[in-house]
Amino acid sequence: MTREEVAVIYYDKDADLNVLKGKKIAVMGYGSQGHAQAQNLKDSGIDVVVGLRKGSKSWAAAEEAGLTVKTVSEAAEEADIIQILLPDEVQPRVYREEIAPSLRPGKAIMFSHGFNIHYHQIVPPEYVDVLMVAPKGPGHLVRRMYVEGKGVPALLAIHQDASGKAKEIGLAYAKAIGATRAGVIETTFKEETETDLFGEQAVLCGGCTALIKAGFETLVEAGYQPEIAYFECLNELKLIVDMMYEGGIKYMRFSISDTAEYGDLTRGPRIIDDHVRATMKQLLKEIQDGTFAREWILENQAGRPVFNALRQREREHLIERVGDRLREMMPWLKKEK
Numbered sequence: 001m002t003r004e005e006v007a008v009i010y011y012d013k014d015a016d017l018n019v020l021k022g023k024k025i026a027v028m029g030y031g032s033q034g035h036a037q038a039q040n041l042k043d044s045g046i047d048v049v050v051g052l053r054k055g056s057k058s059w060a061a062a063e064e065a066g067l068t069v070k071t072v073s074e075a076a077e078e079a080d081i082i083q084i085l086l087p088d089e090v091q092p093r094v095y096r097e098e099i100a101p102s103l104r105p106g107k108a109i110m111f112s113h114g115f116n117i118h119y120h121q122i123v124p125p126e127y128v129d130v131l132m133v134a135p136k137g138p139g140h141l142v143r144r145m146y147v148e149g150k151g152v153p154a155l156l157a158i159h160q161d162a163s164g165k166a167k168e169i170g171l172a173y174a175k176a177i178g179a180t181r182a183g184v185i186e187t188t189f190k191e192e193t194e195t196d197l198f199g200e201q202a203v204l205c206g207g208c209t210a211l212i213k214a215g216f217e218t219l220v221e222a223g224y225q226p227e228i229a230y231f232e233c234l235n236e237l238k239l240i241v242d243m244m245y246e247g248g249i250k251y252m253r254f255s256i257s258d259t260a261e262y263g264d265l266t267r268g269p270r271i272i273d274d275h276v277r278a279t280m281k282q283l284l285k286e287i288q289d290g291t292f293a294r295e296w297i298l299e300n301q302a303g304r305p306v307f308n309a310l311r312q313r314e315r316e317h318l319i320e321r322v323g324d325r326l327r328e329m330m331p332w333l334k335k336e337k
């Protein structure tokens with residue numbers, strides 16, 4: 001590794017809520033991030049309106065939480081700052097049809113993920129501020145930490161600073177959702193988007209599930225019972241990840257047996273070898289040059305034929321069927337089908 005910590009980190013003292021005085025913030029969407037950010041803003045004394053579709057199931061829930069709810073276009077019209085927390089795939093159309101018409105100089109639009117700006121699926125006029133405040137945790141945690149007087153760290157990025165105040169706005173917003181209590185790291189739309197895609201593809205989702213399945217299949221093909229393979233290759237992963245999450249790889253290694261640790265230290269690098277690292281570099285290149293984004297955008301435009309077929313095939317994998325049965329034996333797991 002060649003780089004030590006270099007990130008700029010902002011805390012409560014670096015942010016001023018007064019920047020948002022007299023401004024109205026529209027939070028579009030009331031899902032994972034939307035409900036948490038809208039409620040935190042409101043509890044910080046900010047004038048918030050939630051933008052939803054007519055007939056949306058979330059409409060009543062948002063009103064129950066004491067929030068004002070309007071259609072996306074109405075909310076966009078009256079807001080000074082528009083935080084877009086819709087699913088990333090629907091953002092471009094809703095932006096075009098219901099948000100863009102209300103954009104005027106002095107307004108700001110915000111995101112919690114950079115995909116649509118970075119890959120030019122949304123191209124805002126040059127006279128608005130464009131920024132990102134992206135909590136590094138799921139919405140329910142963003143809300144729970146806020147209520148407990150704490151916060152979830154967030155990323156801050158400025159894409160366009162028309163007002164000259166984009167950063168102050170972003171920091172004030174981050175403070176209002178509780179993020180500066182924990183720390184806000186400055187980044188760019190490019191860095192956030194590319195590292196997010198790489199992380200989920202190479203490590204968290206793609207790499208992890210492929211590793212689990214390959215291990216499981218290796219044991220089953222060698223004649224071991226699928227139930228036993230499931231425990232060793234999937235179920236126990238949670239214990240390992242929890243320990244790394246709490247105290248790093250070193251804490252996990254402290255906790256496992258020396259036999260496990262020796263196997264880890266000497267065999268791990270043989271699994272993730274130069275070939276895997278070369279493939280990782282290739283995935284990163286496809287993210288950086290837009291190949292992956294183009295593919296995913298076209299896939300959505302075509303009605304998701306590849307995505308749906310792969311999703312179905314994966315659901316029928318032996319590991320899922322074995323897992324369904326074994327989880328019935330684990331009364332502490334709530335069932336999510």
Ligand code: NAD
Pocket residue numbers: 028029030031032033034051052053056058072084085086087088090094112113134135136137138139
């Ligand atoms: P979500 O799927 O949980 O919620 C989306 C909301 O948008 C729902 O309330 C849905 O009813 C509403 N919606 C959908 N289509 C709509 C339409 N056409 N008009 C109006 N409303 C519509 O989404 P999310 O996971 O909260 O993600 C929102 C943004 O936050 C994304 O950019 C995502 O990348 C980012 N983000 C999410 C997380 C997370 O923990 N889920 C973390 C960091 C960043």
Ligand code: MG
Pocket residue numbers: none
């Ligand atoms: Mg999903």
Ligand code: MG
Pocket residue numbers: 196197199200
């Ligand atoms: Mg991510």
Ligand code: MG
Pocket residue numbers: 196197200
């Ligand atoms: Mg992602």
Ligand code: MG
Pocket residue numbers: 232236
């Ligand atoms: Mg074991």
Ligand code: MG
Pocket residue numbers: 253254255256257258261
């Ligand atoms: Mg040990």
